[in-house]
Amino acid sequence: MELGELTFDNTQHQADLVAVSGHGGAGEVFGKASGEDARIELQKVLATHVGAPCTGRLKYLLVPSCSNCSYAWSEEWLPVLQKKQPVHGIFGFSGKYSGDAVGATLMRNFAATLRANPAMPLLDAWARVNMAHRQDWGAVQLLGARADSLQQWVTGGLQTPSDKTVIHYDRTAFPSGRPTRARDDDPKYDARFVMNDGTVINRFNNRADNAAVGLFPGKQGTLVVRAYDTPFPDTSTVRILFYYWRPQKIEVDLDNFLIFDEVLFQPGNRPRIEKLKDANPEKEHATGKYDGIQVSGFAGTEIRLPFVVSQKAHSIFKEDSNGMHTHGFFSLGLYPPGSVMFVSGPSIYSPANGSFLR
Numbered sequence: 001m002e003l004g005e006l007t008f009d010n011t012q013h014q015a016d017l018v019a020v021s022g023h024g025g026a027g028e029v030f031g032k033a034s035g036e037d038a039r040i041e042l043q044k045v046l047a048t049h050v051g052a053p054c055t056g057r058l059k060y061l062l063v064p065s066c067s068n069c070s071y072a073w074s075e076e077w078l079p080v081l082q083k084k085q086p087v088h089g090i091f092g093f094s095g096k097y098s099g100d101a102v103g104a105t106l107m108r109n110f111a112a113t114l115r116a117n118p119a120m121p122l123l124d125a126w127a128r129v130n131m132a133h134r135q136d137w138g139a140v141q142l143l144g145a146r147a148d149s150l151q152q153w154v155t156g157g158l159q160t161p162s163d164k165t166v167i168h169y170d171r172t173a174f175p176s177g178r179p180t181r182a183r184d185d186d187p188k189y190d191a192r193f194v195m196n197d198g199t200v201i202n203r204f205n206n207r208a209d210n211a212a213v214g215l216f217p218g219k220q221g222t223l224v225v226r227a228y229d230t231p232f233p234d235t236s237t238v239r240i241l242f243y244y245w246r247p248q249k250i251e252v253d254l255d256n257f258l259i260f261d262e263v264l265f266q267p268g269n270r271p272r273i274e275k276l277k278d279a280n281p282e283k284e285h286a287t288g289k290y291d292g293i294q295v296s297g298f299a300g301t302e303i304r305l306p307f308v309v310s311q312k313a314h315s316i317f318k319e320d321s322n323g324m325h326t327h328g329f330f331s332l333g334l335y336p337p338g339s340v341m342f343v344s345g346p347s348i349y350s351p352a353n354g355s356f357l358r
Contacts, residue, residue: 018060021063024097028042064107071180077090077180089139092137093137095136106129120149141166142161191332195214208326213356215313218309219309221306225240227301228301232300232301238336239292247280250285257316271303274296278291293305328356329356330355
């Protein structure tokens with residue numbers, strides 16, 4: 001995509017459906033199928049131009065790539081789903097996308113299913129073909145578009161639904177789904193990486209091509225957890241899980257990633273930190289490595305946890321093939337006081353609460 005456009009050479013053609021496939025994460029699709037590094041910041045391109053005039057003809061995005069349709073990422077698609085002439089839905093994968101021969105089979109079967117059952121809701125067809133291959137599929141769709149079908153699309157067209165509630169679906173939340181909202185609208189808790197110079201890493205500066213922002217081996221930083229409504233009582237305990245690209249991946253090893261050293265803490269602000277081994281219940285399998293921490297012995301509205309990024313990080317987390325010279329993306333799962341691990345998922349789990357390893 002050049003200059004933030006969905007088309008090349010100022011073509012006047014319009015698209016009903018945009019499909020982009022490859023490696024994925026953080027709203028991007030990338031790969032080397034052409035022999036060179038290529039990347040498309042699909043979500044950012046669409047969000048940047050969400051206020052531009054459009055025909056409203058584009059109704060669906062098909063994004064076969066890892067994790068771009070996870071629940072954590074679903075809020076990032078809100079701008080294109082809630083504009084005046086919205087995209088009705090984005091279909092992809094909440095976790096791993098197998099691609100290659102499996103991916104090709106999925107796409108063929110999706111098309112064949114729709115041709116054979118034109119009145120079947122598009123979402124049902126996407127779920128059916130992926131469940132048959134045990135794929136970790138995901139989708140976000142307007143509630144009012146739940147019954148969208150190929151038959152409606154090619155006959156009377158897909159009209160803008162009155163109910164624009166955005167629902168996320170995946171293997172475990174199908175068919176009822178779960179509402180998606182912008183977590184920054186009314187947060188009770190928040191967790192952020194802060195660089196040593198005070199830069200708060202957020203969705204606006206945390207881009208693969210912004211080499212000045214991120215986590216750097218040998219450099220200090222701070223993990224800041226905030227309570228907005230009610231201060232943390234002094235008996236509080238919070239748990240924080242660390243994810244590498246997506247929760248299912250097994251590579252996280254805190255001993256070779258972040259070092260929480262008591263020497264870094266300010267006097268009078270030394271909460272107790274206990275490392276947790278195999279705390280992430282979504283991992284593909286146990287590894288015997290530390291992937292979370294439990295924090296206690298604090299009070300007030302803010303917990304500051306200084307750390308140093310391990311010098312070994314690059315040897316464990318290899319450089320990605322996205323041409324941006326990053327070593328992976330790390331996001332946070334926060335379980336605040338009183339929450340039960342993974343009963344309803346972490347209260348804070350969003351790509352906005354994460355950082356690239358530089």
